[in-house]
Amino acid sequence: MQEKRSVRNSIVFIGGTLLGILLVLIPFNFNGTVDTVLFYYLKLLINQFNAQLRFIIMVLMILSAVGSLYDAIVKPKFIRNNKILKNILSTSPFYIVNRFLGALICVLVYFKIGPEFIISADTGSSMFGLATQLSVLVPFMLLLQTFILECGAMEFLGELIGFVVKPIFKISEMGAVSIISAWVGPGNAAILATQNLFEEGYYTVKEAAIIGSQFSTSSVGWIVLVSSVFGIMDHFVPLFLVITLVGVIVAMVGVRIPPISNYPDTYVDGSTTSPVVKEENVNQSKLTYAYNQALKRADKVTLKNFTSKINNMLFYVMWLQPIIVCWGTLALITSIYTPILQWISYPIELILNAANISEPAASASAIMSGFADNYLPVILGKDIVSVESRFIIAAMSILQIVFMSEIASLLTSTKVVKSFKDVLMVFIVRTFIALPFVILCVKLLGLS
Structure with missing residues (x-):
């Protein structure tokens, strides 16, 4: 019986992980279009039913707004x-x-009514179109990347590299699993999971802040999505490698300077010793132990691992999309009709100019818009001609990590990061440390 269970777990771990990678991560050439299997066929669906989908998304956004107001006023039990x-x-x-x-x-x-600066193809119409596309692509990405995140791959990799995280990132070995999960999985889930582990005594205040502020990216599937919409899917592998390499460098620096370096190395009870007894590898090789930990995780995989994602799928469409449309349209209006975003992004423009990057002003505005939402850089930069510039914007939109429409708000509301001031500092620090390294990598890659 035990042997059958082990075989079943091996199939879940290896087969599930490979299936997820095949569907979500690996780009293929579809009649001249480079995309992943998942996104290619979903885009065909969106193109075929675009009018119907636009109507459905509009209705869902209206329901989201009216429902949230009703909840705030009435506080009905059936919602609470x-x-x-x-x-x-x-x-x-x-x-x-x-x-x-x-x-x-x-x-x-x-309905094509209202001021032109709101409904034009460059502002509101652009955001509504993208919202329709993302409302289909992202929920299915969240669902199918479960194969990669929850079938044992995270535990396997975490155990193999755990020994390097303490000297590099100043975090305990068991933090390796959380770091990898945060790096390739949804950032919001990573922050909530880190908060739970902190409250259970696994992490110190500083360790929780490090994982939440330095590694909670928008998932590997999101990088694929950004690459696809930006038209650089054929450069996905170098993009992912650049993001990973520069991400390690930025995190190494970020944990050693304020604000994160000022956080205390104390646990939830205020002590400097963890109240949790951690399992130790006594007599197995690192590879064997890693494989066994992956099988233990695979043993827990059920249909519920997938059905539980419905919450996040609905959350994205009905909670985040209206906010993204709102902030995205305001950012586009600000960018097109006012000089505010240009003023804020001027230091970035100087760096891009010095590095001889094409369209530095537009690229700088796109990069700095990432503090409002991590998809705004793609919206503002999607019409930039240079592949080099789009590659830089795509990488920076992931590496900045904290953005107000989700991660920044979540970090402060969960107290993983103490204050808005600290979140803003993290954004600025990550932006100005990452950008020179991203530019250097792009120059070495010879993109044009």
């Missing part, structure tokens, strides 16, 4: 006592306003 509904509809007045603005923009664009 339901985990999914509470997660989607219970929010602050600030985000309720964001939802109404996002829904209003979609209504104006859909």
